[in-house]
Amino acid sequence: MRLQALAAALHLPATDLPDGEVRGVTHNADWAGPGDVFVAIRGARFDGHSFIDKVRQAGAVAVLGEGLPDDMTSSLPYLRVPDARAALADAAAAIEGHPSRELRVVGVTGTDGKTTTAWLTRHLLRAADLRTGLLSTVGYELPDGELRHFPAHFTTPEAPQVQRTLREMVAVGADAVVLEASSHALALERVRGVDWDVAVWTHLSREHLDFHGTVENYFAEKRKLVERARFAVLNADDPWTARLTGLAPQETTYSAEGNGADWTAHDIEEGAGGLSWRVTSPLGEFGAQLPMIGRFNVANALAGMAAAAHLGASAEQLVAGLASFRGVPGRMELLAGDGPASELPAPRVIVDFAHTPPSLEKALTTLRTTTPGRLWVLIGSAGGPRDPGKRAPLGEVAARLADHAVFTEEDCRDTPLDDILREMERGARAGGRTNFTTIPDRAGAIAWIIGKAQPGDTVLLAGKGPEDTLERAHETVPWDEVAVARGALSDWQMAARR
Ligand SMILES: CC(=O)N[C@H]1[C@@H](OP(=O)(O)OP(=O)(O)OC[C@H]2O[C@@H](n3ccc(=O)[nH]c3=O)[C@H](O)[C@@H]2O)O[C@H](CO)[C@@H](O)[C@@H]1O[C@H](C)C(=O)N[C@@H](C)C(=O)N[C@H](CCC(=O)O)C(=O)O
Numbered sequence: 001m002r003l004q005a006l007a008a009a010l011h012l013p014a015t016d017l018p019d020g021e022v023r024g025v026t027h028n029a030d031w032a033g034p035g036d037v038f039v040a041i042r043g044a045r046f047d048g049h050s051f052i053d054k055v056r057q058a059g060a061v062a063v064l065g066e067g068l069p070d071d072m073t074s075s076l077p078y079l080r081v082p083d084a085r086a087a088l089a090d091a092a093a094a095i096e097g098h099p100s101r102e103l104r105v106v107g108v109t110g111t112d113g114k115t116t117t118a119w120l121t122r123h124l125l126r127a128a129d130l131r132t133g134l135l136s137t138v139g140y141e142l143p144d145g146e147l148r149h150f151p152a153h154f155t156t157p158e159a160p161q162v163q164r165t166l167r168e169m170v171a172v173g174a175d176a177v178v179l180e181a182s183s184h185a186l187a188l189e190r191v192r193g194v195d196w197d198v199a200v201w202t203h204l205s206r207e208h209l210d211f212h213g214t215v216e217n218y219f220a221e222k223r224k225l226v227e228r229a230r231f232a233v234l235n236a237d238d239p240w241t242a243r244l245t246g247l248a249p250q251e252t253t254y255s256a257e258g259n260g261a262d263w264t265a266h267d268i269e270e271g272a273g274g275l276s277w278r279v280t281s282p283l284g285e286f287g288a289q290l291p292m293i294g295r296f297n298v299a300n301a302l303a304g305m306a307a308a309a310h311l312g313a314s315a316e317q318l319v320a321g322l323a324s325f326r327g328v329p330g331r332m333e334l335l336a337g338d339g340p341a342s343e344l345p346a347p348r349v350i351v352d353f354a355h356t357p358p359s360l361e362k363a364l365t366t367l368r369t370t371t372p373g374r375l376w377v378l379i380g381s382a383g384g385p386r387d388p389g390k391r392a393p394l395g396e397v398a399a400r401l402a403d404h405a406v407f408t409e410e411d412c413r414d415t416p417l418d419d420i421l422r423e424m425e426r427g428a429r430a431g432g433r434t435n436f437t438t439i440p441d442r443a444g445a446i447a448w449i450i451g452k453a454q455p456g457d458t459v460l461l462a463g464k465g466p467e468d469t470l471e472r473a474h475e476t477v478p479w480d481e482v483a484v485a486r487g488a489l490s491d492w493q494m495a496a497r498r
């Protein structure tokens, strides 16, 4: 695209501009290269304007920004825009030629369940013979099924990556794409310019208040997805849905809790390794089986089914798709031990990403129903500014719903780990509980909790899921919760054999 054409697409005057070729657009000075337009964003920590010389040296051709600081001149042509993040998204969509218009795009938002629902939806769309890509917390996937990662770890990356990935999807012949839309993404315009066919709403509970300030603001950001889509899939079990009804031109509802809805689940049965239920839906009534643990996954599956049905999936395709679903890494992931003793009886160990009080509550409640023995949970809480108000509630929920809880580290960053752990203990004690042990080192805590459990027991390792680093005060260490847990499980089985 030529620079003048880009300016015109952004409704900017282009008279004084050179008309060079634009290769791409970026907000990150480290990523700028020859032919790029750099968008200078005034963020919470940096002012992108201070990197103008750096991007010029890297070969950038122009800068977009909300206005140069008084004491600064720009060494590159500077285009003033009213909103830099909006301009970043609009430029990215224009440069990539609006790829979402060539795809059926399903967006998924909500506090919990986005990743699981997104993966389920993409699996169901594939079962309906749609070549489907995925953009989610655990990476992005072209229709070929190989998982890839962005350089920075985001649920929804910045607009240039979103638009480039959508273009890549179109280029390899994708029909549809499922995209997780976080509240940060909606607030910071990362998905502006995406043409949404379907918006899926999981549910809303308190989270990210450090960023949004109030639950009302948080809701307002997430609501944008429903407002922008042509079809909404709404959760009749979530009280916030009352305020979403009628925002999209067309909508459907789902319920896994017996509320009136278009898609409902009844006769739900939870087994140690899977779920089954009957579905009543606009496609008729039929039975469904899903090899996943966790009653809430019935709701996620209904949401995915309703979205896939809107894009043409039949009841038979939905049923076959659910039955062949392999799960999502780190979401209710059931571990098997490895090594020579792996076939011996052992406690059931599950790695799960639950890191909010409501999701921890749901995870423990659902695991209790399929645990004949004792239920154990290991949980920490992140440091830094990220919602410190949830530490005590996490401690309370863990001690109330498990037979024994272990409090441990989880990305404490610049907050003293002791402060976080004391807060979690305080929550447990305030709920009248003392059935907890605090072990700061996470690997040691995992070894301890698995070592204590018996066959028939369930051990839930919550909070980290598939994350590949553990952020401590002065270091970030590589982390693989599944590998650490498998090692502890193997040790347990070896010890049992002796
Ligand atoms: C709270 C939040 O989302 N902040 C995002 C915001 O940061 P910011 O406003 O502080 O920006 P900044 O760091 O001051 O930088 C300003 C500008 O200077 C640029 N810069 C800065 C430094 C430098 O060396 N070079 C450079 O070019 C930056 O790229 C940016 O354009 O804009 C930055 C770039 O545009 C993002 O990287 C940053 O994400 C931070 C790292 C982050 O952790 N975000 C998380 C919370 C997030 O987005 N999470 C959600 C999911 C949450 C969930 O549901 O669990 C997600 O979608 O991943």
Ligand SMILES: Nc1ncnc2c1ncn2[C@@H]1O[C@H](COP(=O)(O)OP(=O)(O)OP(=O)(O)O)[C@@H](O)[C@H]1O
Pocket (backbone or CB within 6 Å): 110, 111, 112, 113, 114, 115, 116, 117, 137, 155, 202, 203, 296, 297, 299, 300, 330, 331, 332, 352, 353, 354, 355, 358, 359, 360, 362, 363
């Ligand atoms: N529908 C749901 N309702 C409540 N809790 C859920 C639901 N689905 C999943 N969970 C719980 O929340 C955890 C996170 O699930 P998932 O990763 O699917 O959500 P998410 O919204 O993508 O979260 P994140 O963006 O932080 O990854 C799961 O491990 C599970 O414990």
